[in-house]
Amino acid sequence: MLSTSGYAILALLARESLSGYDIAQWMKNAIDFFWKTQHSRIYPELAHLEELGYVTHRLIEQKQRPAKKLYTITEAGREALKAWLVMPPMPAAERNELLLKTYSIWLTEPQQALAFYRRQLRWHSERLAIFAGIQQRIEEKGIPKPSDPRFGDYATVRVGVAYEREYVTWCRWMIEQFEQELQQQEK
Amino acid sequence: MLSTSGYAILALLARESLSGYDIAQWMKNAIDFFWKTQHSRIYPELAHLEELGYVTHRLIEQKQRPAKKLYTITEAGREALKAWLVMPPMPAAERNELLLKTYSIWLTEPQQALAFYRRQLRWHSERLAIFAGIQQRIEEKGIPKPSDPRFGDYATVRVGVAYEREYVTWCRWMIEQFEQELQQQEK
DNA sequence: CCAGGCATGTAATGCGTTACATGATTTA
DNA sequence: TAAATCATGTAACGCATTACATGCCTGG
Numbered sequence: 446m447l448s449t450s451g452y453a454i455l456a457l458l459a460r461e462s463l464s465g466y467d468i469a470q471w472m473k474n475a476i477d478f479f480w481k482t483q484h485s486r487i488y489p490e491l492a493h494l495e496e497l498g499y500v501t502h503r504l505i506e507q508k509q510r511p512a513k514k515l516y517t518i519t520e521a522g523r524e525a526l527k528a529w530l531v532m533p534p535m536p537a538a539e540r541n542e543l544l545l546k547t548y549s550i551w552l553t554e555p556q557q558a559l560a561f562y563r564r565q566l567r568w569h570s571e572r573l574a575i576f577a578g579i580q581q582r583i584e585e586k587g588i589p590k591p592s593d594p595r596f597g598d599y600a601t602v603r604v605g606v607a608y609e610r611e612y613v614t615w616c617r618w619m620i621e622q623f624e625q626e627l628q629q630q631e632k
Numbered sequence: 633m634l635s636t637s638g639y640a641i642l643a644l645l646a647r648e649s650l651s652g653y654d655i656a657q658w659m660k661n662a663i664d665f666f667w668k669t670q671h672s673r674i675y676p677e678l679a680h681l682e683e684l685g686y687v688t689h690r691l692i693e694q695k696q697r698p699a700k701k702l703y704t705i706t707e708a709g710r711e712a713l714k715a716w717l718v719m720p721p722m723p724a725a726e727r728n729e730l731l732l733k734t735y736s737i738w739l740t741e742p743q744q745a746l747a748f749y750r751r752q753l754r755w756h757s758e759r760l761a762i763f764a765g766i767q768q769r770i771e772e773k774g775i776p777k778p779s780d781p782r783f784g785d786y787a788t789v790r791v792g793v794a795y796e797r798e799y800v801t802w803c804r805w806m807i808e809q810f811e812q813e814l815q816q817q818e819k
Numbered sequence: 820c821c822a823g824g825c826a827t828g829t830a831a832t833g834c835g836t837t838a839c840a841t842g843a844t845t846t847a
Numbered sequence: 848t849a850a851a852t853c854a855t856g857t858a859a860c861g862c863a864t865t866a867c868a869t870g871c872c873t874g875g
């Protein structure tokens with residue numbers, strides 16, 4: 446068996462061959478909002494994948510840049526990824542720090558809570574704008590079919606947009622609650 | 633500094649004094665959908681909190697049941713929780729296995745993908761029903777004010793309902809995509 | 820000349836998960 | 848009589864995060 450981060454790396458390599466550094470970049474850019482892995486995890490994980498025969502690498506010498514190891518997924522790696530793909534996801538040990546804080550927000554002064562959720566609103570609004578932009582750019586080129594790798598990009602960004610839209614709505618509701626609380630205190 | 637799981641325990645103790653076992657129960661029932669911690673983590677974490685002076689405990693002897701250690705939050709613990717509460721949450725290393733699988737779903741046969749998302753739809757529908765039920769029961773008693781501990785319960789369950797509703801919608805959309813793909817293959 | 824990008828790693832520490840360990844009582 | 852509940856812990860292992868470590872090239 447493989448760790449989920451191992452599958453995340455395979456998921457990227459299933460699309461194209463990449464170096465460890467490239468993988469770290471893709472983690473930051475493409476799949477950042479649903480999967481992150483530190484680069485310090487990527488290198489040992491790649492070594493492990495190679496041991497299992499799921500990836501191979503070859504050294505690429507470059508002019509005026511450090512040499513890099515280009516990793517390529519093997520047929521066995523692709524099969525392992527496909528087998529994992531359709532297994533029901535683990536009951537997901539969800540860990541949402543924002544909600545954990547919200548659970549205890551009754552302890553704070555309304556003013557502090559207001560500042561807190563206004564900042565959250567800004568943060569989620571920004572992300573919503575980014576995701577909506579990505580979604581639009583994909584749609585302009587036509588909605589990808591399920592057999593297209595770009596379908597994964599599109600399907601996940603749709604979740605991102607829906608998710609952030611709900612959080613924006615929720616933050617606004619939270620802000621309202623604390624504003625009302627403040628107004629009642631003033632009376 | 634304290635781990636987030638430490639604050640999760642403080643968040644529960646801020647409402648009432650509990651034993652380690654009780655905390656594990658509350659994790660499963662009340663805050664399960666945004667925070668989980670194994671009981672094997674709870675006991676060392678409680679010891680750590682006690683070292684820091686954030687909680688105290690006393691032994692409660694019980695008839696026909698094992699004795700238990702009842703933990704109570706201290707003023708210092710409450711202050712630590714309040715200070716943490718209003719700090720912006722960490723950029724949240726989101727790890728969503730469902731989306732990671734979706735990112736690579738183009739590798740599978742539509743039939744397998746259909747079975748996969750139908751199962752997900754069932755799962756999220758069930759959770760939506762549960763959360764909607766909790767929300768309704770709270771609302772029947774009147775919406776709690778922000779200074780009420782139950783406001784935390786209500787605010788978080790609202791997110792749960794919105795979240796699951798979006799996932800249900802999204803799963804239905806995914807299923808449609810694969811159904812269309814299958815129909816086109818048949819022609 | 821300094822910051823940032825490209826490129827690959829190792830080390831330390833701590834958290835999370837799973838399994839191990841015990842034992843009494845209650846309920847089906 | 849077997850399983851579930853109450854109750855508290857320890858141990859092993861692996862993954863995640865943060866910091867440490869190096870070094871060349873490019874652009875401002």
